[in-house]
Amino acid sequence: MPARRRPPAGSRTELPPLKIIRKILLLQVAYYACATVLILFTTVVYGAPFSLDLIFGWDSLRGDTTIGWMLGLVWMLNCFISVIFLLLFVSRSKLIPDFALTIHFLHLVATTFYTHSLPTNFLWWGLQFASAAMMTFLGMWACQRRELEPISFGGLGGGSSSRQAGSSSQPSAGDGQQESSFGRGRGRERSLQEYELDDMKHAGERAV
Structure with missing residues (x-):
């Protein structure tokens, strides 16, 4: 039908x-x-x-x-x-x-x-x-x-906005994990660069 x-x-x-x-x-x-x-x-x-x-x-x-x-x-x-x-x-x-x-x-x-x-x-x-x-x-x-009057939903709008503001102002645990992982990544790059410099120094000493 x-x-x-x-x-x-x-x-x-x-x-x-x-x-x-x-x-x-x-x-x-x-x-x-x-x-x-x-x-x-x-x-x-x-x-x-x-x-x-x-x-x-x-x-x-x-x-x-x-x-x-x-x-x-x-x-x-x-x-x-x-x-x-x-x-x-x-x-x-x-x-x-x-x-x-x-x-x-x-x-x-x-x-x-x-x-x-x-x-x-x-x-x-x-x-x-x-x-x-x-x-x-x-x-x-x-x-x-x-x-044309705006529709109000009581205190739900204010509560959600305040929670969003609080969540944006306070750092979360995920942000700390990202910062720590970023720091560890930079530490690995620094150790690799030092290792390469040591290899270059040893190569120069053998040449002399």
């Missing part, structure tokens, strides 16, 4: 559909939970009543009211906080745009179903585009920094 080809990296085997759906649900729940907490805190401080229209409605985001501008700032702050969720649940820079755009698309679907109409407020659309762009840019930047 022919050998099966391995699927390329980043295919469905690494990120199966069920895992993708689970991550999308977790990110969407975290996105709305963080927005609910921020909007609830803002309304309590401002003294305005809290309702789901502030989360799923689009007519509250108006440029002629104070609460409208405050909601815009709250949603942008929620965008910055959601980058942390992308870093925790996705942690891969090339997948960040897909998940960031999916979050805002599902928010558009939820807003349309809640209000029974497609949003027609330009401030709402501008806020969604700005939030998606910032979430994509910051999420990719954070994930790339995390991917």
Whole structure:
């Protein structure tokens, strides 16, 4: 039988559909939970009543009211906080745009179903585009920094380097044996030279 080809990296085997759906649900729940907490805190401080229209409605985001501008700032702050969720649940820079755009698309679907109409407020659309762009840019930047961090192996690297340094600084028994053998070799050469000089002296005396 022919050998099966391995699927390329980043295919469905690494990120199966069920895992993708689970991550999308977790990110969407975290996105709305963080927005609910921020909007609830803002309304309590401002003294305005809290309702789901502030989360799923689009007519509250108006440029002629104070609460409208405050909601815009709250949603942008929620965008910055959601980058942390992308870093925790996705942690891969090339997948960040897909998940960031999916979050805002599902928010558009939820807003349309809640209000029974497609949003027609330009401030709402501008806020969604700005939030998606910032979430994509910051999420990719954070994930790339995390991917480029050097991998540390605890104290193993330091121990091996110190052992190597110690072994290089301290002479070993093999080095001493090499030095002694080298000295004996030079001693043999010296004795041979003296023997040859003695033979030459004896030959000269016989000639005289």
